[in-house]
Amino acid sequence: MGLRERKKLDAWRTIRSTALRLISERGFDAVSADDIAAEAGVSRTTFFTYFPSKEAVVFDLDPSELQQWRALLEDPRDDLPLWDALTEVALGLARLLAERLPLQKRLFEQSPELCQSSRATCDSFEPDLKEWISRRSSDGDELRTALVFNTALAAFTTAIEAWDPDDSFDHFLEIIGDCLRWAGAGLASPAS
């Protein structure tokens, strides 16, 4: 890893942590891209070369996290049925996001618009995860694959919505498990 790459990663992390600090202090809307750039000792232009939008600085994955995410998907978990394996992936993702989730959740509560962008971030997982699902599922039905993906995402999102950031993280994992189990079992049938 050359000096260039190291500096880049440093810059990324400096901008990110500065942004999270400012935003958690003042709230998302009260911090401008200018503020973040200035506080991070970088130009506004540079900020936008590192992050495609102001929201991205809250939601984008650290390169090392991204690597973990890819690793998570590399194991096809052929030992488990599709939905169970998908549940494992969801739990793994949750653990990956663990550190920033409480802050993100608090920001959601402040401004509902942010929820939207968080879904955009989930969309950044979309291609990988869809490919994973379709590789795993026996039939090549695209509609079915898309439905499985969107439903799993809905279950995950529901868990995030329902979770209280002051609660323990284990409790969050339980909620995710519940949601996925219910969706897997079918919502037409009564809850077990």
Add this chain to the structure above:
Amino acid sequence: MGLRERKKLDAWRTIRSTALRLISERGFDAVSADDIAAEAGVSRTTFFTYFPSKEAVVFDLDPSELQQWRALLEDPRDDLPLWDALTEVALGLARLLAERLPLQKRLFEQSPELCQSSRATCDSFEPDLKEWISRRSSDGDELRTALVFNTALAAFTTAIEAWDPDDSFDHFLEIIGDCLRWAGAGLASPAS
């Protein structure tokens, strides 16, 4: 209905139809709020008093459609199990949106960012529909209610994603039916 209200509705519809015409001609990004306002013979400020955002002009419901939507929810369909009743609501909503959906779908294909805003619009149904679901479901479990809502929405969205706007509308209704049936039956079990 006084003159005032009639004029307001007229203005709303003029702005909307002007906007849809311009946008379908040139694409969403190539039309500014200024363009729409000018072409509709109204000021930019007025445009933004009628529509909270540029996206809203594509997705907001006409007041008469909104009325139909409320009517749809007024019938609790106690004759059907929850999930079947929810499917009926989804089909009703689709019929309500029928006229503008092909254009909206074409716009989605142009700019993925718009998909996001469309979810925001779905969110405008959220309070009503969540209330409807929780009123209908026997247990008062909020998590379960949220999951049912989000999953139904995911199924609906999946159908929109999968639908080809050149196909017949009946085909779209079939896809919605399929998605909801699958989600209702449980995605852990194989497709029927």
Add this chain to the structure above:
DNA sequence: TACAAACTTGCACTCAGTACAGGTTCAGGC
């Protein structure tokens, strides 16, 4: 006809995001 409330308008402003033309810094061959 007079008056208040509702509606429209132009203007000025903030801020996100993009384009671009320099200037600076790093990597690799000599």
Add this chain to the structure above:
DNA sequence: GCCTGAACCTGTACTGAGTGCAAGTTTGTA
């Protein structure tokens, strides 16, 4: 160590969304 091209950063200037406000205009009502 030095030179050169590429990668990177920066300031500037621009477009366009969205908001606030202080006028002016239109409508319902007494």
